[in-house]
Amino acid sequence: MPFPAQRLRRLRATESLRSLVRETQVHPGQFILPIFVCPGEGIRREIGSMPGNYQMSIDETVKECEEVKALGIGGVILFGLPEAKDEMASGAYDEAGIVQRAIRAIRKEAPGLLIVTDVCNCEYTSHGHCGFVKDGDVDNDTTLQWLAKTALSHARAGADIVAPSDMMDGRVWAIRQALDSNGYERTPILAYAAKFASVFYGPFREAAESTPQFGDRRSYQMDPANGREAMREIELDLQEGADMIMVKPAMPYLDLIYQARQRFDVPIAAYQVSGEFSMIMAAVRNGWLDHDRAMMESLTSITRAGAGIILTYFAKPAARLLG
Numbered sequence: 001m002p003f004p005a006q007r008l009r010r011l012r013a014t015e016s017l018r019s020l021v022r023e024t025q026v027h028p029g030q031f032i033l034p035i036f037v038c039p040g041e042g043i044r045r046e047i048g049s050m051p052g053n054y055q056m057s058i059d060e061t062v063k064e065c066e067e068v069k070a071l072g073i074g075g076v077i078l079f080g081l082p083e084a085k086d087e088m089a090s091g092a093y094d095e096a097g098i099v100q101r102a103i104r105a106i107r108k109e110a111p112g113l114l115i116v117t118d119v120c121n122c123e124y125t126s127h128g129h130c131g132f133v134k135d136g137d138v139d140n141d142t143t144l145q146w147l148a149k150t151a152l153s154h155a156r157a158g159a160d161i162v163a164p165s166d167m168m169d170g171r172v173w174a175i176r177q178a179l180d181s182n183g184y185e186r187t188p189i190l191a192y193a194a195k196f197a198s199v200f201y202g203p204f205r206e207a208a209e210s211t212p213q214f215g216d217r218r219s220y221q222m223d224p225a226n227g228r229e230a231m232r233e234i235e236l237d238l239q240e241g242a243d244m245i246m247v248k249p250a251m252p253y254l255d256l257i258y259q260a261r262q263r264f265d266v267p268i269a270a271y272q273v274s275g276e277f278s279m280i281m282a283a284v285r286n287g288w289l290d291h292d293r294a295m296m297e298s299l300t301s302i303t304r305a306g307a308g309i310i311l312t313y314f315a316k317p318a319a320r321l322l323g
């Protein structure tokens with residue numbers, strides 16, 4: 001007999017009851033904070049569309065990392081703004097590049113903090129595409145060589161995890177080969193496996209100065225309409241040697257996080273991207289949403305869907321709130 005024997009409101013009556021039966025817990029150790037590293041010294045430039053997030057020079061990045069570590073946040077993911085960009089994305093795989101130097105500095109000043117690196121070319125090419133452009137499109141197999149060199153240079157500098165976000169076919173395989181043949185067989189790969197050609201990357205491109213100068217990324221990033229293809233992308237990345245996979249963006253793709261959780265027994269990350277963050281912050285600034293509740297509800301939903309790891313620009317305020 002459902003009613004009146006069963007009354008689901010009984011277990012919602014007080015915070016202690018709700019806390020006892022809460023199914024999903026969010027904790028700071030599962031967050032990864034994206035950081036944008038720029039040249040110079042003493043620089044901390046706020047990104048207009050992403051309040052509370054900055055382009056930071058290496059010295060400021062180090063301070064940020066000390067704070068991140070003290071808050072118990074799981075780690076950081078580094079994006080670089082190079083001194084100069086060119087057709088060959090030279091800054092991406094330069095042993096003395098911006099990210100490589102940042103890794104070394106963080107390793108030294110904030111030891112023990114987990115460092116993930118984004119392996120991509122779009123911040124380093126003059127045209128803003130994620131690889132070598134030939135006949136107006138990104139050439140897959142040439143780009144693989146750049147990605148392999150970049151990942152290796154990150155591992156050499158001391159990265160804990162490399163995370164390719166370019167969406168070339170075969171990049172996980174190419175990176176795994178390069179790492180293994182140079183003695184980095186213990187460096188894990190977190191593949192941005194199901195990464196969609198999303199409008200929600202807009203604010204990031206302002207932050208990373210990586211907007212494509214012509215065309216768009218739809219010949220390599222996924223069509224937002226395709227869920228089955230997302231599962232194929234994940235499956236192939238795992239076959240090529242990915243240790244962990246990611247779904248990106250997060251909130252508009254919770255169905256795919258959930259499907260991936262059912263199908264693949266590997267750690268799953270979700271990237272709550274810049275536009276997801278900016279939308280919430282814009283509503284907060286207008287007085288339309290409560291900051292803390294919107295932040296926590298979004299992070300809880302992503303966790304409930306099945307992501308154990310969340311890349312999020314809310315990492316610091318959420319960690320502070322969780323105490």
Ligand code: PBG
Pocket residue numbers: 118120122130165166200201202203204205272273274275
């Ligand atoms: C690099 C990369 C992008 C993001 C992460 N890595 C931008 C893009 O693909 O255009 C987006 C992250 C965000 O929006 O927060 N390719």
